[in-house]
Amino acid sequence: MTNITSTNLADGRELLYFDDAGSDSPGRTGVEAPDRRDLPPRSEPGEVRFDALTEEWVAVAAHRQGRTHLPPADQCPICPTTAGNASEIPAPDYDVVVFENRFPSLGPALGTIPDHPAWGTSGPAFGRCEVVSFTPDHTGSFSGLGEVRARTVVEAWAHRTAALNQLPGIKQVFPFENRGADIGVTLHHPHGQIYAYPYVTPRxxxxxxxxxxxxxxxxxxxxxxxxxxxxxxxxxxxxxxxxxxxxxxxxxxxxxxxxxxxxxxxxxxxxxxxxxxxxxxxxxxxxxxxxxxxxxxxxxxxxxxxxxxxxxxxxxxxxxxxxxxxxxxxxxxxxxxxxxxxxxxxxxxxxxxxxxxxxxxxxxxxxxxxxxxxxxxxxxx
Known part of the structure; x- marks a missing residue:
């Protein structure tokens, strides 16, 4: 059975440790070793704009220009925290971790967007974006995980889907993984993401x-x-x-x-x-x-x-x-x-x-x- 432990990062973002079945629950040490970084306050959400030509919503997230991009291994933000790298994950070890993205395309505020938009309609980019780290190891990929660890990730996807489904204003929950530089990943560490949209996506x-x-x-x-x-x-x-x-x-x-x-x-x-x-x-x-x-x-x-x-x-x-x-x-x-x-x-x-x-x-x-x-x-x- 997967043990789940919830805590908060220094700027208030939620982080959850998902421990492998039968493990020694290393994630619990993250609660005992809190995030001591001096982080700036969370930014306000970006903007969504309605494209009247296609009747689709477009998120405008200019604040993401400064997000972390392919850092060296010793500065990876989703490796376990060390003396030389105070990462997004305070625990010195973990199995699987889910946390709110520091540079979200949607959120952190929640709410509803207009039901009957027209040209010129815009509003806050409500929603939530989460990062799912599959392993504490900086190298490798999902295909290299053992079945016990893969099962923990499946449990994390299911748990977060159920939780995000309940948030106000959310219309669609989308877990996904981009793998490989040719796809455009910004972190080499094996990980995926979950987007909770305030609208039903075009596809x-x-x-x-x-x-x-x-x-x-x-x-x-x-x-x-x-x-x-x-x-x-x-x-x-x-x-x-x-x-x-x-x-x-x-x-x-x-x-x-x-x-x-x-x-x-x-x-x-x-x-x-x-x-x-x-x-x-x-x-x-x-x-x-x-x-x-x-x-x-x-x-x-x-x-x-x-x-x-x-x-x-x-x-x-x-x-x-x-x-x-x-x-x-x-x-x-x-x-x-x-x-x-x-x-x-x-x-x-x-x-x-x-x-x-x-x-x-x-x-x-x-x-x-x-x-x-x-x-x-x-x-x-």
Missing amino acids: AGVIGAAARKFFDDAGGRKTLTGSLLRAEREDGSRMVLEGENFSAYVPFAARWPLEIHLVPHRQVPDLAALSGEEKDELAHVYLDLLKRLDALYPTPTPYISAWHQAPLDALLRPAGYLHLQLTSPRRAADKLKYLAGSEAAMGAFINDTTPELVAERLRAVATTGPALAPATEGAPA
Whole structure:
């Protein structure tokens, strides 16, 4: 069972230690060794502005220009605190830590934004941004974690999703990880983030609207994501692996050179709704997927790991269905796909790979450690 300890940093930001099951709970020492830094007061939130042309909100966060950018290892802000580096994490050791971002795109103030915006509408960028440190080790990546530690991270995602869902004004909670300099990370230390938005993001809105239409057309008996999962399993050609509670596949109309969707077999709106058994398997299968991705080429593959959770919207949430979208712009060992005119300006993606071939390579690739059985092409589990 994961032990969770809450404390506060010198400027009032919340920090939570999540201890591995069976560990000696090193995170508790963080409460006994408080943050003694002389930090300035927290800044006021940035701004959100409404784009009337697309009916989308845009966050303006100029205060983030001064955030930490690729510091040397001995000055890493999410390594444990030492005599020479008073970091964001006061404890001399820890398992997994979640804390409020010092340079948030959204928040720290909470509130609601206008329901009926028009051109010229703006307001405070309400919300919350958190950092999730996967390990006290400065080097490595999520794929190198053991299953016990990966399970602790899953528990942290679920816990924070449940807590952030309850904050006033929050409309969507989004856990994600950017891995690799080619993606644009600003810290090498293995970590992810969680954004709690005061609005439904554009991508979630599009997915949510399609899911709701399908749900209504089916009389509330079927979900879009669940139907897609069944279709992919029946076809088999794009399946990567299948488990008792989760399956992974390359989607039929993948946008990115490497794109994998990991979907629970049971409809749940978010990570907080998973059972203990489902969380156990998720830790295993997620590690398996990341190892397969890294085994494709001689060097680690940059990626974005995005957890799509149902928005906190009365219309969209009933049809919502948790799933992971794992993508990489890597189209060859020495080539990356950059968003050119068609993608960046028009949102019309042109993929440089075929989903069936990518799935075949991911099924065949060898991974280190125990893996789930790969899917059998053309034969659903």
